[in-house]
């Protein structure tokens with residue numbers, strides 16, 4: 001598998017949360033290797049919360065990424 005084939009929308013670790021009374025969902029990566037994610041965010045000074053994938057569109061359950069972020073732990077497993 002190539003790194004570009006990894007898609008959050010097809011990954012079991014991608015989780016959707018919709019805060020109560022909100023029209024948009026938040027998407028997070030719940031890959032078990034959270035240590036890797038936390039370290040990557042820290043080292044690259046990424047300011048959003050660790051594992052955050054993005055906000056969906058209003059009333060949509062679609063994952064807002066076409067593929068997966070640079071910090072995807074599955075990508076690291078391919079190295």
Ligand code: SF4
Nearest residue numbers: 008011013014029072
């Ligand atoms: S970042 Fe990687 S492991 Fe996490 S949900 Fe996306 S594809 Fe899955």
